[in-house]
Amino acid sequence: MPHFWDGLLVTLQILLYGSLISFSLGLVWALAFRAPTRFVRWPVGAVTEFIRNTPLLVQLFFLYFVLPEAGIQFSAFTTGVVAIGLHYSTYTAQVYRAGIEAVPVGQWEAARALSLPYGKTWTAVILPQAIRRVVPALGNYVVAMLKDTPLLAGIGVLELLQQSRLEAAKTFQYTEALTVVGVAFIVISYLASLLLRSLERRLVH
Secondary structure, X not given: OHHHHHHHXXXXXXXXXXXXXXXXXXXXXXXXXXOOOHHHHHHHHHHHHHHHOOOHHHHHHHHHHHHHHHOOOOOHHHHHHHHHHHHHHHHHHHHHHHHHHOOOHHHHHHHHHOOOOHHHHHHHHHHHHHHHHHHHHHHHHHHHHHHHHHHHHHXXXXXXXXXXXXXXXXXXXXXXXXXXXXXXXXXXXXXXXXXXXXXXXXXXX
């Protein structure tokens, strides 16, 4: 059981840090999509399309095995968190983009009529409304990230499934171990959804 709790802690850390990266970087991508110059929009679009359309496992292997050849090396845990956060940031970027585009045109016009600075228009008018609209969709990607955490075992991260598998190999009780892992994933997903629903209600009110 100690190994189970160790794996659970690692999985939760991956989920937390990965979510923070994907939500933050996704917003950066979304704002870059609206840059006034195509010399910003086009490269950002190309990069995000490439990341979104290549498998996460390939990206994990690239960051962990190829980057060290260029002198850039991180621990397996850090690499896994960065990879999963970067991968899902390209999806959250589209969610933010849709939320921004859903803000009524009248809000932009009202901000201009009040002579609000460009930065203030975004931080005080547009983004609060956009983010309020996209919280449910972002929650879906939190669950998706959780489901993908076992992929990090491919670079040696001892997350929940890998820890349980190694423990089961000692006793040959794979059914019990995998059942516990499945239940744990369901519970984490449910708790994450409750947390996001609570956040959504707070933002709405």
